[in-house]
Amino acid sequence: MISRRQILRAAPGTAALLGSQALLPGWAANGQTTSPSNEFDLNIQRQTVSIDSRKAAINSINGTLPGPLLRMREGEEVVLRVRNDLDADTSLHWHGILLPPSMDGVPGVSFAGIKPQETFEYRFRLQQHGTYWYHSHSGFQEQLGVYGPLIVDPAKDDSISADRELILVLSDWSFESPARVWSKLKTHADYYNSRQPTLADLLKGNDQAEWERMRMMRTDIADITGMTYTYLLNGHGPTDDWTGLFNPGERVRLRVINASAMTYFNFRIPGLPLTVIQADGQDLQPVTVAEAQLGVAETMDFMVEPAGDRAYAIVAEAMDRSGMAVGQLTPSASLRAEVPPLRAPPQRTMQDMGHDAGHGDGHSGMQHDMPAGPAGMDHSNHGDRATTPAAQTTVPVDPPAWIPRRGPGVMNIVAAPMSRLDEPGTGLTDVGHRVLTYADMQAREAFYDQREPSREIWLNLTGNMERYMWSFDGEKGTGGTEPIRFRHDERVRLVFINHTMMEHPIHLHGMWMELENGQQPMPRKHTVSVKPAERVSVLVTADAPGDWAFHCHLLLHMKAGMMRTVQVSPPMVETADANT
Amino acid sequence: MRTLNNALCFCLAVGALLTGLPTHAEMGMGPAKALTYVSVDRLEAQFRDGDDARIWDAEAWIGGDIHKAWFKTQGEDVSDEGLERAELQALYSRAIAPFWDLQLGLRHDLRPNPSKTYAVVALEGLAPYRIDVEASGFMSEDGDASVRLELDYDLRLTQQWILRPRAEIDFAFSQVSDLQVGKGPTTLETGLRLHYAIKPEFAPYIGVDFESALSSTRGLKKDAGEQRSSWGAVIGLSGWF
Numbered sequence A: 001m002i003s004r005r006q007i008l009r010a011a012p013g014t015a016a017l018l019g020s021q022a023l024l025p026g027w028a029a030n031g032q033t034t035s036p037s038n039e040f041d042l043n044i045q046r047q048t049v050s051i052d053s054r055k056a057a058i059n060s061i062n063g064t065l066p067g068p069l070l071r072m073r074e075g076e077e078v079v080l081r082v083r084n085d086l087d088a089d090t091s092l093h094w095h096g097i098l099l100p101p102s103m104d105g106v107p108g109v110s111f112a113g114i115k116p117q118e119t120f121e122y123r124f125r126l127q128q129h130g131t132y133w134y135h136s137h138s139g140f141q142e143q144l145g146v147y148g149p150l151i152v153d154p155a156k157d158d159s160i161s162a163d164r165e166l167i168l169v170l171s172d173w174s175f176e177s178p179a180r181v182w183s184k185l186k187t188h189a190d191y192y193n194s195r196q197p198t199l200a201d202l203l204k205g206n207d208q209a210e211w212e213r214m215r216m217m218r219t220d221i222a223d224i225t226g227m228t229y230t231y232l233l234n235g236h237g238p239t240d241d242w243t244g245l246f247n248p249g250e251r252v253r254l255r256v257i258n259a260s261a262m263t264y265f266n267f268r269i270p271g272l273p274l275t276v277i278q279a280d281g282q283d284l285q286p287v288t289v290a291e292a293q294l295g296v297a298e299t300m301d302f303m304v305e306p307a308g309d310r311a312y313a314i315v316a317e318a319m320d321r322s323g324m325a326v327g328q329l330t331p332s333a334s335l336r337a338e339v340p341p342l343r344a345p346p347q348r349t350m351q352d353m354g355h356d357a358g359h360g361d362g363h364s365g366m367q368h369d370m371p372a373g374p375a376g377m378d379h380s381n382h383g384d385r386a387t388t389p390a391a392q393t394t395v396p397v398d399p400p401a402w403i404p405r406r407g408p409g410v411m412n413i414v415a416a417p418m419s420r421l422d423e424p425g426t427g428l429t430d431v432g433h434r435v436l437t438y439a440d441m442q443a444r445e446a447f448y449d450q451r452e453p454s455r456e457i458w459l460n461l462t463g464n465m466e467r468y469m470w471s472f473d474g475e476k477g478t479g480g481t482e483p484i485r486f487r488h489d490e491r492v493r494l495v496f497i498n499h500t501m502m503e504h505p506i507h508l509h510g511m512w513m514e515l516e517n518g519q520q521p522m523p524r525k526h527t528v529s530v531k532p533a534e535r536v537s538v539l540v541t542a543d544a545p546g547d548w549a550f551h552c553h554l555l556l557h558m559k560a561g562m563m564r565t566v567q568v569s570p571p572m573v574e575t576a577d578a579n580t
Numbered sequence B: 001m002r003t004l005n006n007a008l009c010f011c012l013a014v015g016a017l018l019t020g021l022p023t024h025a026e027m028g029m030g031p032a033k034a035l036t037y038v039s040v041d042r043l044e045a046q047f048r049d050g051d052d053a054r055i056w057d058a059e060a061w062i063g064g065d066i067h068k069a070w071f072k073t074q075g076e077d078v079s080d081e082g083l084e085r086a087e088l089q090a091l092y093s094r095a096i097a098p099f100w101d102l103q104l105g106l107r108h109d110l111r112p113n114p115s116k117t118y119a120v121v122a123l124e125g126l127a128p129y130r131i132d133v134e135a136s137g138f139m140s141e142d143g144d145a146s147v148r149l150e151l152d153y154d155l156r157l158t159q160q161w162i163l164r165p166r167a168e169i170d171f172a173f174s175q176v177s178d179l180q181v182g183k184g185p186t187t188l189e190t191g192l193r194l195h196y197a198i199k200p201e202f203a204p205y206i207g208v209d210f211e212s213a214l215s216s217t218r219g220l221k222k223d224a225g226e227q228r229s230s231w232g233a234v235i236g237l238s239g240w241f
Helices: A004-009 A012-023 A026-030 A178-187 A199-204 A208-214 A555-560 A573-579 B002-019 B215-223
Strands: A039-051 A054-061 A070-073 A077-084 A093-095 A119-125 A130-135 A147-153 A164-174 A229-233 A242-245 A252-258 A265-268 A274-279 A282-289 A291-294 A299-304 A312-318 A324-330 A455-464 A469-472 A484-486 A491-498 A504-508 A513-515 A527-530 A535-541 A546-552 A563-568 B035-048 B053-063 B067-078 B082-097 B100-111 B116-127 B131-140 B145-153 B161-172 B184-196 B202-213 B229-240
Touching: A026 A164, A130 A252, A130 A299, A147 A164, A147 A252, A164 A312, A164 A324, A178 A555, A178 B035, A199 A208, A229 A312, A274 A291, A291 A299, A455 A504, A469 A555, A491 A504, A491 A527, A527 A535, A546 A555, B053 B082, B067 B100, B082 B116, B161 B202, B184 B215, B184 B229, B202 B215
Parallel strands: A039 A077, A070 A147, A164 A252, A229 A324, A242 A324, A455 A491, A484 A563
Antiparallel strands: A039 A054, A077 A119, A093 A130, A130 A147, A164 A229, A252 A299, A265 A291, A265 A312, A274 A282, A274 A299, A312 A324, A455 A469, A491 A535, A504 A527, A504 A546, A513 A535, A546 A563, B035 B053, B035 B229, B053 B067, B067 B082, B082 B100, B100 B116, B116 B131, B131 B145, B145 B161, B161 B184, B184 B202, B202 B229
């Protein structure tokens, strides 16, 4: 831990001269971890750091980018004192950590936020272990640098043994102000697409005319691209050349965190097989792959056994391949691996639009078959549903499965959403090596709740890319939106239907989402990436009473309104009596 | 002039109302601030076979995703004759479909003299194949109705070189003698401009423009001794912020 005094010594004025290395916390300079602690003092403040030799004015935690490593131990109570030295409200959210709702750090949902010059004390007991992260949930602060790694060591000795651990925090940085980026996207959503279709594409045919007719672009992979982003590995730009050292013969555990605001990363280390052992902090049955896609806010732990006589390039390509975060994994600082060039950029397909290739627009159809409009939520009869025997195959759907209508905020309705769990992600279907898919993920231990869900809630992921509007069920999540209500301890199936052409990393605070991917035990996730035109479902045990944020973790999609509050009712009185 | 003031006041009030709407977003994102946008589509010098001219065509809006206060202006300053056309529009705009906004408001022409005020209803948006469409219907204070259809399209040659064909056709439902407007199609303006986008939001351009009076308007122009059609080379700037 860096103490307050040390931070104050590194005054902002001198920061630029020092360069990023001098200001990095120890772990970010070399990726190495420290031992767990119970108390942390964190200061959110303006800071100037250097990224790719350019001065960057960031909002930092304790003066560094990323913020300090918070290493804790399962079963223990931790205290985190967060002081706000910005001139705007701030907050810190502990992403993926199960805790009381008042400690979750979402202004307007968990608490009022932290006012300038005030200190908020977070206090909670850790009920889990694994690789997580933390970030501001206020305004654009996450994009401006308020994020860092959070690692919880198991209460008992880890059954996963590694000789060395390296933490790799991937993120995106823009020298443009996030407010400016936001306003550009709201008025010209294709602003950052530097591969817009040209006359040559039209002449090539290949259903380009159909894309033009739909007023969409097949090169629309990421809202914000390398045109303004510098992709960072542990706060280092590509020319900052981050280096992680290992000793020959070591088994190295890589804790990879996608802490970016808007960027999906494809992660690989050419020449080195990656054995996936954890995702979103939860242990998985090991799977060995050559590459894996990390949606925004997802984490993944890989075990690697590098050969002792060579260096490796750590490559995290932005999904649209407009840039990459890079580093070196090497037994000696003098030994370096060549960084491979960016691969050819991917393109969307008609499948991503929910169409069979070449089959016109699939807009109509479904609306006639389905009850339209937001059906009134009926919560009166959940009690008996909750006792439905596990053998039941058809689960009541509440609200009845419905899809929103097209309108200013809903550009497209996918008539026939598909399961895409066994697809590795945009751009990774034909890369010539094995890529992790959601279908590969199998939890190491079963979840404590094995009940069948008693009801189903559909969530339509909707948007209009042209107007840069994003929503759930066609409705922006603003102060007045009805929360999604869970009854305490009920088991719910959430069905996500993505009607847009973009991936959305959906994050539920406070509770696990068990991904229904055909594996047993199902993997538990805090963030589930839903592919274009995909239907994917998760099971949730509503064991955490209180209000929780539930949103797309693409920062600007959340800002646009792709969010809801999930409200878990208080425990029933009888239960409370029994406990006292 | 009073009508113009009233129109502007109305629209500013709508704008103020829109920005003050309780669009408070939760989860620490702060209140959703109204967006502002200014776009200059054409600011150009025209070198015509008749009189040279300078023209402008710009719009601006303030508001949210659905409701906006929208302002448009265009005009023409002709060498030796001075300001020939100067038009201002103040509209309330509502998003009605994924790609379309419906707009209602007033148009006030400072030129030609005497000034004239119109009620406006317009549909603005992006048609299939990414064609920009602006269709406006006008009803003048004298009860004369007319429509104007403007189309343009961005054909990217490269990421920076963009060819923009443009067409505008005007149609009058009644003859307006003082404006030399005949009943039926009145004018057609077509152009082809080659933009070089220094940045996506700023592009100088060069191009050609052809303007022609149509049907009975042709006759009225001829009678007044005015040109019925002309070619011009143009050079200009476009941009937005």
